[in-house]
Amino acid sequence: MASLMEAASAAVKARLFLNARAGTATRVGSVTELQRLFAEAGLLVDVEAADPERLVERTRAAVASGAGIVIAAGGDGTVRAVASAVVGTRAALGVLPVGTRNHFARDLGLPTDLALAIQTIARGHVRAVDVGEVNGRVFVNNASIGLYPEMVEEREKRQQRGWRKNLATVWASAVALRRFRMLRIRLAAAGDSGRWTTPFVFIGNNEYTMSLFALGKRPCLDKGALSLYTANVSRRFSLIRLAVMALLGRLEQARDFEQRCVPEAWLESRWWRLRVALDGEVLSLAPPLHFRARPGALRVLVPEGP
Secondary structure, three states, X not given: OEEOHHHHHOOOEEEEEEEOOOOHHHHHOOHHHHHHHHHHHOOOEEEEEEOHHHXXXXXXXXXXXXXXXXXXXXXXXXXXXXXXXXXXXXXXXXXEEOOOOOHHHHHHOOOOOHHHHHHHHHHOEEEEEEEEEEOOEEEOOEEEEEXXXXXXXXXXXXXXXXXXXXXXXXXXXXXXXHXXXXXXXXXXXXXXXXXXXXXXXXXXXXXXXXXXXXXXXXXXXXXXXXXXXXXXXXXXXXXXXXXXXXXXXXXXXXXXXXXXXXXXXEEEEOOXXXXXXXXXXXXXXXXXXXXXXXXXXXXXXXXXXX
């Protein structure tokens, strides 16, 4: 780890981005209040609210103008957008985890308390961590194809109609299980290739402790590997059984799904477009899909210590 304290108080510029549509501002306070909290912690910060479609563009502009610290205030989708523009540069990413789940912040051991998160960023201890990438699109947590993107899209439709998230998730799961078609794909990784009929493919940035519909934590984010998961089912009845076992907490990894750690993987499909969920955001990408780990590509501000 290295310290940015002297730079933060002198030459380093810091820019904070809020997702203008995520309701983040209501959770972190006014722009003036945020700037005051950072100033009290010893860091001068410019705050900007940007539409989700412009977060990457605005972050790139900030880095190009000399910002040494770029802060994402929001959930994993906001963090992914900002991180994708910071990856591969000398700028450091700060995270104010004020989203719903905050998987990336949790796995990094970042504090969820706003004041402590601000202090963590201001103290400036940098750690290099990995990111994943598919066809040039960065993800900090995971990418998935098949059942999960179907569930995300259906859940968002219900939430837009005013449903609560938990109820929308249950409904979306039931709808996706009822109408979902199995994926027929070809996977190639670690010198091996084969054809699969599976309800989903899940690719994690480093290894997860995992049950099918409940992601566990990642022990580390710097092993330079992707964790590749496929479910060992090929019929709808087996998929429903798998979902029930997941809800009961009785999944067995060796029996119910296959996992391996690889530096990169290729996925081919007869479909000309595939819906891919990157950190919860659903995109449409054209196969073949090339997944790869980018070791140490992202500099993140974290608490001091191991």
